[in-house]
Amino acid sequence: MTSTLERGDLPPEIVTPPPGPRSRELSARLAAHEAPTVNTLGPRDEPAIVWRAALGANVLDVDGNRYVDLTAGFGVAALGHRHPAIVAAVTAQAGELLHGLGDVAAHPPRIALAERLAALAPVDDARVHFAISGADAVEIALKVARLATGRPGLLAFDPGYHGTTLGALAASSRGEFREPFAAWLRSDVLRLPFGAPLPEIEAMLAVAPPIGALLVEPVVGREGVHLPPPGWLAGLAALARRRGLLFVADEIFTGLGRTGARFAVEDEGVRPDLLCCGKALGGGLPLAAVVGRAPLFEPLRRAGEALHTATFLAHPLACAAALATLELVEHERLPERARSLGARFAARLAAAAAAAGVALRGRGALWALEFADGPAARRFAGALAARGVLALAGGATGRVVQLAPPLTIDARPLDAALDIVAAALADLDLESTR
Numbered sequence: 001m002t003s004t005l006e007r008g009d010l011p012p013e014i015v016t017p018p019p020g021p022r023s024r025e026l027s028a029r030l031a032a033h034e035a036p037t038v039n040t041l042g043p044r045d046e047p048a049i050v051w052r053a054a055l056g057a058n059v060l061d062v063d064g065n066r067y068v069d070l071t072a073g074f075g076v077a078a079l080g081h082r083h084p085a086i087v088a089a090v091t092a093q094a095g096e097l098l099h100g101l102g103d104v105a106a107h108p109p110r111i112a113l114a115e116r117l118a119a120l121a122p123v124d125d126a127r128v129h130f131a132i133s134g135a136d137a138v139e140i141a142l143k144v145a146r147l148a149t150g151r152p153g154l155l156a157f158d159p160g161y162h163g164t165t166l167g168a169l170a171a172s173s174r175g176e177f178r179e180p181f182a183a184w185l186r187s188d189v190l191r192l193p194f195g196a197p198l199p200e201i202e203a204m205l206a207v208a209p210p211i212g213a214l215l216v217e218p219v220v221g222r223e224g225v226h227l228p229p230p231g232w233l234a235g236l237a238a239l240a241r242r243r244g245l246l247f248v249a250d251e252i253f254t255g256l257g258r259t260g261a262r263f264a265v266e267d268e269g270v271r272p273d274l275l276c277c278g279k280a281l282g283g284g285l286p287l288a289a290v291v292g293r294a295p296l297f298e299p300l301r302r303a304g305e306a307l308h309t310a311t312f313l314a315h316p317l318a319c320a321a322a323l324a325t326l327e328l329v330e331h332e333r334l335p336e337r338a339r340s341l342g343a344r345f346a347a348r349l350a351a352a353a354a355a356a357g358v359a360l361r362g363r364g365a366l367w368a369l370e371f372a373d374g375p376a377a378r379r380f381a382g383a384l385a386a387r388g389v390l391a392l393a394g395g396a397t398g399r400v401v402q403l404a405p406p407l408t409i410d411a412r413p414l415d416a417a418l419d420i421v422a423a424a425l426a427d428l429d430l431e432s433t434r
């Protein structure tokens with residue numbers, strides 16, 4: 001099928017104010033048939049922009065507007081949308097084996113991917129457990145930690161996001177997600193502030209019920225982009241070792257280059273016991289994995305039925321896409337690209353953000369602007385979309401606009417997008433002085 005986008009390195013072009021008439025019409029159709037929790041209507045019944053195609057750093061909507069995507073599709077499109085090598089790998093695999101037999105029968109891409117991922121991850125004596133989604137990977141890590149340590153308790157951090165399935169939700173911090181299901185969530189999660197002083201963490205652990213593992217995002221992503229204090233992750237890993245806790249790194253957002261290292265824990269020389277990755281791993285197809293030290297998985301070994309599995313486990317298309325992705329992470333030098341993007345973001349946005357009284361923070365290709373309140377953040381994201389830049393408003397406080405471009409974004413769309421963000425910040429500055 002030919003796409004309506006022929007290149008992925010163009011600046012934005014808005015031909016009709018988004019969401020345009022076609023987006024509105026399709027949003028209304030969707031709202032009439034899809035459950036309200038998952039339809040594309042926003043919380044205030046604002047119709048959504050309906051995506052038609054995406055390539056590289058560009059997204060085209062059904063009204064013919066072209067955007068620069070500073071969401072990278074929730075961080076998935078680290079290599080840009082529809083990277084030709086990934087499309088080729090998926091197409092070739094579709095001609096061989098479209099669906100297999102999950103954990104019962106293996107297939108070559110699953111085998112090659114397990115080898116590759118185990119070799120790549122900063123985990124000793126690594127084994128790979130595939131998962132369908134990020135939340136599924138977190139569920140697996142929590143189950144493995146439970147069985148390997150015999151201790152049910154978990155240390156998690158606030159803010160932190162690990163997914164919305166019940167185990168992952170219990171570890172996630174946001175009340176808005178947790179409260180409707182509070183009665184179903186495990187009560188043995190000790191949640192401490194992200195970046196809390198290590199002696200405080202140690203003191204809390206001394207009086208807590210038996211805790212087997214800690215679960216941490218090395219850089220907090222979805223909940224607002226928070227960087228750990230320097231040395232904190234290494235200190236946390238040392239503390240975990242001292243107290244016999246498994247260190248579980250949630251690198252679902254940060255993994256494969258996003259923050260400027262192949263895995264963010266590597267910045268501090270941390271080698272986790274279990275590491276969850278997802279998002280970028282599948283190159284656009286749903287795939288996640290837990291990479292962990294071999295002995296930790298031993299309690300899962302049993303004859304007969306797998307303890308944690310799924311019909312689509314290690315899906316052939318997703319494994320083929322992930323293999324191509326891992327090759328490209330090296331070939332395209334993604335961590336290095338993320339570092340130079342980080343320098344670009346800081347250089348272009350720091351002064352504009354400061355002048356507008358908006359906090360700017362980030363690392364590599366993961367940045368946040370924090371506004372005075374949620375409506376201001378949403379208005380800002382709306383103003384960006386109106387000028388052709390896609391960015392997500394939200395985070396734990398609701399006050400953040402997250403900027404997370406594809407790591408392969410070219411100078412032309414990047415500069416155009418940063419100019420638009422800086423101009424929107426300057427408009428705020430003007431508004432406040434008026």
Ligand SMILES: Cc1ncc(COP(=O)(O)O)c(C=O)c1O
Pocket residue numbers: 074133134135136138161162163164217221222250251252253254278279
């Ligand atoms: C750090 C982190 N962990 C887990 C998840 C959940 O992943 P998924 O949405 O694929 O279930 C996310 C998703 O944003 C994430 O950012």
